[in-house]
Amino acid sequence: MAYKVISGRSVCGKKQGDTITLKEIEDAGASVEILVAGGHIQATQTTIKSALSEGADK
Amino acid sequence: MARLVLTNALVTVNGVDLSDMVASITLNSTVDSVETTAFSTTGTRTRVAGLTDNSISLEFHQDYATNEVEQTIYPLIGTTTAVTVKPVNAATSTTNPLYSMTCLVAEWAPLNAAVGELASASVTWPVSGAITKATS
Numbered sequence A: 001m002a003y004k005v006i007s008g009r010s011v012c013g014k015k016q017g018d019t020i021t022l023k024e025i026e027d028a029g030a031s032v033e034i035l036v037a038g039g040h041i042q043a044t045q046t047t048i049k050s051a052l053s054e055g056a057d058k
Numbered sequence B: 001m002a003r004l005v006l007t008n009a010l011v012t013v014n015g016v017d018l019s020d021m022v023a024s025i026t027l028n029s030t031v032d033s034v035e036t037t038a039f040s041t042t043g044t045r046t047r048v049a050g051l052t053d054n055s056i057s058l059e060f061h062q063d064y065a066t067n068e069v070e071q072t073i074y075p076l077i078g079t080t081t082a083v084t085v086k087p088v089n090a091a092t093s094t095t096n097p098l099y100s101m102t103c104l105v106a107e108w109a110p111l112n113a114a115v116g117e118l119a120s121a122s123v124t125w126p127v128s129g130a131i132t133k134a135t136s
Helices: A021-029 A032-037 A051-057 B071-075
Strands: A002-005 A017-019 A041-043 B012-013 B021-034 B048-060 B081-087 B098-104 B120-126 B132-134
Touching: A002 A021, A002 A032, A017 A021, A021 A032, A021 B081, A032 A041, B012 B071, B021 B120, B048 B098, B071 B081, B098 B120
Parallel strands: none
Antiparallel strands: A002 A017, A002 A041, B012 B081, B021 B048, B048 B120, B081 B098, B098 B132
Protein backbone atom coordinates (compact mmCIF):
# COMPACT_ATOMS: atom_id res chain seq x y z
CA MET A 1 0.00 0.00 0.00
CA ALA A 2 1.35 3.41 -0.93
CA TYR A 3 0.29 6.94 -0.16
CA LYS A 4 0.96 10.31 -1.70
CA VAL A 5 2.01 13.20 0.51
CA ILE A 6 -0.52 15.99 -0.09
CA SER A 7 0.38 18.03 2.96
CA GLY A 8 2.38 21.21 2.75
CA ARG A 9 4.36 19.78 5.63
CA SER A 10 7.00 17.10 5.51
CA VAL A 11 5.56 13.70 6.49
CA CYS A 12 8.00 11.03 7.68
CA GLY A 13 10.73 12.90 5.83
CA LYS A 14 8.79 13.03 2.55
CA LYS A 15 7.77 16.23 0.80
CA GLN A 16 4.51 17.14 -0.92
CA GLY A 17 4.02 15.02 -4.03
CA ASP A 18 6.33 12.23 -2.85
CA THR A 19 5.08 8.69 -2.45
CA ILE A 20 5.37 7.01 0.91
CA THR A 21 4.77 3.36 1.71
CA LEU A 22 2.79 1.92 4.58
CA LYS A 23 6.00 0.35 5.90
CA GLU A 24 7.77 3.73 5.95
CA ILE A 25 4.89 5.24 7.90
CA GLU A 26 4.75 2.34 10.34
CA ASP A 27 8.53 2.36 10.77
CA ALA A 28 8.26 6.03 11.76
CA GLY A 29 5.67 5.05 14.37
CA ALA A 30 3.02 7.23 12.76
CA SER A 31 -0.70 6.51 12.38
CA VAL A 32 -1.89 6.19 8.79
CA GLU A 33 -5.51 6.79 9.73
CA ILE A 34 -4.77 10.05 11.49
CA LEU A 35 -2.45 11.23 8.72
CA VAL A 36 -5.21 10.55 6.18
CA ALA A 37 -7.86 12.19 8.36
CA GLY A 38 -5.60 15.19 8.82
CA GLY A 39 -5.20 15.63 5.09
CA HIS A 40 -1.49 14.91 5.14
CA ILE A 41 -1.52 11.84 2.89
CA GLN A 42 -3.91 10.08 0.57
CA ALA A 43 -3.93 6.56 -0.81
CA THR A 44 -2.55 6.32 -4.31
CA GLN A 45 -5.02 5.16 -6.92
CA THR A 46 -4.25 1.73 -8.35
CA THR A 47 -5.88 0.52 -11.51
CA ILE A 48 -6.53 -3.20 -11.65
CA LYS A 49 -7.19 -4.46 -15.15
CA SER A 50 -8.50 -7.98 -15.24
CA ALA A 51 -7.17 -10.58 -17.68
CA LEU A 52 -10.71 -11.00 -18.99
CA SER A 53 -11.07 -7.36 -19.97
CA GLU A 54 -7.58 -7.38 -21.48
CA GLY A 55 -8.63 -10.31 -23.68
CA ALA A 56 -11.81 -8.52 -24.67
CA ASP A 57 -9.80 -5.54 -25.86
CA LYS A 58 -7.86 -7.68 -28.32
CA MET B 1 32.51 21.51 21.76
CA ALA B 2 30.69 24.68 21.01
CA ARG B 3 27.73 25.92 22.93
CA LEU B 4 24.47 25.75 21.01
CA VAL B 5 21.76 28.31 20.64
CA LEU B 6 18.64 26.59 19.37
CA THR B 7 17.40 28.27 16.21
CA ASN B 8 16.50 25.47 13.82
CA ALA B 9 15.49 22.44 15.88
CA LEU B 10 13.43 19.62 14.41
CA VAL B 11 10.12 18.52 15.94
CA THR B 12 7.87 15.91 14.36
CA VAL B 13 4.59 14.63 15.75
CA ASN B 14 3.00 11.56 14.18
CA GLY B 15 5.59 11.89 11.41
CA VAL B 16 4.57 15.48 10.58
CA ASP B 17 7.24 18.16 10.72
CA LEU B 18 5.88 20.95 12.92
CA SER B 19 9.24 22.57 13.65
CA ASP B 20 8.28 26.02 12.43
CA MET B 21 5.31 26.06 14.81
CA VAL B 22 7.21 25.10 17.95
CA ALA B 23 8.86 27.74 20.12
CA SER B 24 10.20 25.61 22.97
CA ILE B 25 11.35 22.04 23.58
CA THR B 26 12.25 20.35 26.85
CA LEU B 27 13.04 16.67 26.93
CA ASN B 28 12.83 15.45 30.52
CA SER B 29 14.23 12.22 31.91
CA THR B 30 14.11 11.43 35.62
CA VAL B 31 15.03 8.29 37.50
CA ASP B 32 13.32 7.27 40.72
CA SER B 33 15.61 7.14 43.69
CA VAL B 34 14.92 3.97 45.65
CA GLU B 35 16.31 3.99 49.14
CA THR B 36 18.29 1.00 50.30
CA THR B 37 19.46 2.37 53.62
CA ALA B 38 20.09 -0.28 56.25
CA PHE B 39 21.90 -0.47 59.54
CA SER B 40 25.56 0.24 59.00
CA THR B 41 28.48 2.02 60.50
CA THR B 42 28.48 4.75 57.82
CA GLY B 43 25.44 6.62 59.09
CA THR B 44 24.46 7.59 55.56
CA ARG B 45 21.53 6.82 53.31
CA THR B 46 22.11 4.60 50.28
CA ARG B 47 20.09 4.48 47.12
CA VAL B 48 19.74 2.67 43.82
CA ALA B 49 18.09 3.76 40.60
CA GLY B 50 14.46 2.83 40.13
CA LEU B 51 12.10 3.41 37.24
CA THR B 52 12.93 5.99 34.59
CA ASP B 53 10.19 8.45 33.73
CA ASN B 54 10.48 10.41 30.49
CA SER B 55 8.38 13.26 29.17
CA ILE B 56 8.55 16.03 26.62
CA SER B 57 7.32 19.59 26.97
CA LEU B 58 6.54 21.55 23.83
CA GLU B 59 5.17 25.01 23.19
CA PHE B 60 3.21 25.15 19.96
CA HIS B 61 1.97 28.18 18.07
CA GLN B 62 -1.64 27.45 17.24
CA ASP B 63 -2.86 27.33 13.65
CA TYR B 64 -6.22 25.95 12.51
CA ALA B 65 -5.47 25.87 8.78
CA THR B 66 -5.30 22.68 6.72
CA ASN B 67 -2.30 20.48 7.61
CA GLU B 68 -1.35 22.77 10.45
CA VAL B 69 -1.00 22.31 14.20
CA GLU B 70 -4.60 21.86 15.33
CA GLN B 71 -5.48 19.54 12.46
CA THR B 72 -2.38 17.45 13.16
CA ILE B 73 -2.61 17.14 16.93
CA TYR B 74 -6.31 17.28 17.84
CA PRO B 75 -7.07 13.79 16.44
CA LEU B 76 -4.19 12.42 18.53
CA ILE B 77 -5.64 13.38 21.92
CA GLY B 78 -5.78 10.32 24.13
CA THR B 79 -3.62 8.22 21.82
CA THR B 80 0.07 7.38 21.72
CA THR B 81 2.07 8.80 18.85
CA ALA B 82 5.61 9.04 17.57
CA VAL B 83 7.52 12.19 18.46
CA THR B 84 11.05 13.02 17.32
CA VAL B 85 13.25 15.97 18.18
CA LYS B 86 16.71 17.01 17.07
CA PRO B 87 18.80 20.06 18.00
CA VAL B 88 19.36 21.07 14.38
CA ASN B 89 17.22 20.22 11.37
CA ALA B 90 20.13 18.60 9.53
CA ALA B 91 21.74 15.19 9.21
CA THR B 92 21.75 13.08 12.35
CA SER B 93 25.20 12.68 13.85
CA THR B 94 26.98 12.34 17.17
CA THR B 95 26.84 16.12 17.51
CA ASN B 96 23.24 16.31 16.30
CA PRO B 97 21.44 13.33 17.84
CA LEU B 98 17.89 12.37 16.99
CA TYR B 99 15.66 11.55 19.96
CA SER B 100 12.68 9.34 19.16
CA MET B 101 9.89 8.37 21.52
CA THR B 102 6.28 7.28 21.78
CA CYS B 103 4.25 9.86 23.67
CA LEU B 104 0.80 9.76 25.18
CA VAL B 105 -0.98 12.88 23.98
CA ALA B 106 -2.40 13.41 27.43
CA GLU B 107 -3.17 17.10 27.08
CA TRP B 108 -3.90 19.68 24.43
CA ALA B 109 -5.17 23.24 24.54
CA PRO B 110 -7.02 23.96 21.29
CA LEU B 111 -7.57 27.57 22.33
CA ASN B 112 -5.26 29.35 24.71
CA ALA B 113 -4.43 33.04 24.74
CA ALA B 114 -5.43 36.27 26.40
CA VAL B 115 -6.49 39.32 24.46
CA GLY B 116 -3.69 40.55 22.24
CA GLU B 117 -1.57 37.44 22.77
CA LEU B 118 -0.39 34.83 20.32
CA ALA B 119 -2.56 31.70 20.43
CA SER B 120 -0.36 28.90 21.66
CA ALA B 121 -0.46 25.55 23.42
CA SER B 122 2.07 24.45 26.01
CA VAL B 123 1.93 20.74 26.65
CA THR B 124 3.80 18.08 28.56
CA TRP B 125 3.35 14.61 27.20
CA PRO B 126 4.52 11.54 29.11
CA VAL B 127 6.69 9.13 27.16
CA SER B 128 5.58 5.52 26.98
CA GLY B 129 8.77 3.48 27.25
CA ALA B 130 12.28 4.57 26.52
CA ILE B 131 13.68 7.45 24.51
CA THR B 132 15.86 6.26 21.64
CA LYS B 133 18.91 8.34 20.85
CA ALA B 134 20.29 7.89 17.34
CA THR B 135 23.63 9.34 16.27
CA SER B 136 23.72 8.19 12.66
